[in-house]
Amino acid sequence: MAQFVHPATKDITLSGVLAALADPIRLQIIRGLLQESGCLSCTAASPCPTIAKSTLSNHFRVLREAGLVQTSKKGVEHQNAVRAADIEARFPGLLMAILQSSVAEAEAGAAA
Amino acid sequence: MAQFVHPATKDITLSGVLAALADPIRLQIIRGLLQESGCLSCTAASPCPTIAKSTLSNHFRVLREAGLVQTSKKGVEHQNAVRAADIEARFPGLLMAILQSSVAEAEAGAAA
DNA sequence: TCAATAGTTCGGAAGTATGGGACTATTGAA
DNA sequence: TTCAATAGTCCCATACTTCCGAACTATTGA
Numbered sequence: 001m002a003q004f005v006h007p008a009t010k011d012i013t014l015s016g017v018l019a020a021l022a023d024p025i026r027l028q029i030i031r032g033l034l035q036e037s038g039c040l041s042c043t044a045a046s047p048c049p050t051i052a053k054s055t056l057s058n059h060f061r062v063l064r065e066a067g068l069v070q071t072s073k074k075g076v077e078h079q080n081a082v083r084a085a086d087i088e089a090r091f092p093g094l095l096m097a098i099l100q101s102s103v104a105e106a107e108a109g110a111a112a
Numbered sequence: 113m114a115q116f117v118h119p120a121t122k123d124i125t126l127s128g129v130l131a132a133l134a135d136p137i138r139l140q141i142i143r144g145l146l147q148e149s150g151c152l153s154c155t156a157a158s159p160c161p162t163i164a165k166s167t168l169s170n171h172f173r174v175l176r177e178a179g180l181v182q183t184s185k186k187g188v189e190h191q192n193a194v195r196a197a198d199i200e201a202r203f204p205g206l207l208m209a210i211l212q213s214s215v216a217e218a219e220a221g222a223a224a
Numbered sequence: 225t226c227a228a229t230a231g232t233t234c235g236g237a238a239g240t241a242t243g244g245g246a247c248t249a250t251t252g253a254a
Numbered sequence: 255t256t257c258a259a260t261a262g263t264c265c266c267a268t269a270c271t272t273c274c275g276a277a278c279t280a281t282t283g284a
Binding site (some may be wrong): 153155165166168169170172173185187188189190 | 259260261262263265
């Protein structure tokens with residue numbers, strides 16, 4: 001297993017990023033990671049405890065392959081961090097706009 | 113068939129928008145529509161002539177249901193327009209950020 | 225060495241995309 | 255009115271992805 005395959009910054013695709021963030025669970029994972037200033041284990045980053053481990057593992061694989069998170073093995077856990085700087089370098093403003101939209105949507109939903 | 117069902121502005125979801133734009137073909141359709149200042153027929157908006165009509169129709173259905181385009185019947189054709197103002201009202205800056213990222217990606221690809 | 229914990233991988237069920245062909249609706253000509 | 259042409263949609267079969275449970279691997283600690 002060793003280390004995971006992460007795409008280079010230049011290999012991050014817009015479609016990949018959008019597809020990864022189109023899933024509400026994955027978007028929440030990213031939001032959670034950013035709130036905790038990065039570095040959470042997979043289960044700690046799960047937005048909802050009923051999700052099966054295998055499903056969660058799959059979500060993290062998608063996020064890794066999209067270039068959104070960097071995973072490194074640390075003992076028995078995996079440390080996950082958002083590659084915010086890489087995303088910003090490749091697609092300036094994109095991640096911020098999506099996260100702000102996510103907040104806007106949550107607020108509108110709460111107000112309704 | 114009459115008119116199509118378009119979601120209200122407040123019913124546009126972030127996941128729906130991201131999922132719709134995660135497909136490169138649909139993203140190109142949106143870019144094409146915006147370049148032509150809206151209003152293109154379905155086949156005219158197709159980025160590539162080899163796509164089957166049924167597939168194209170399906171892409172437009174996804175875009176409509178996501179709230180990204182407004183389709184109205186005009187004679188034998190369908191007029192498609194991007195709901196830029198609605199998207200901007202619901203998710204300020206989002207569409208612009210995605211489109212700019214799309215341009216950035218195309219330029220980086222061309223430079224490589 | 226054995227148990228516990230954190231993730232990954234495998235396999236089946238359910239949902240989703242693609243494209244071919246048939247269908248509907250409008251237009252224009254005979 | 256009737257017929258052909260054109261623009262899209264609907265239906266179906268095939269192929270691919272997603273989700274979850276179960277089995278597996280790797281690390282830690284007793």
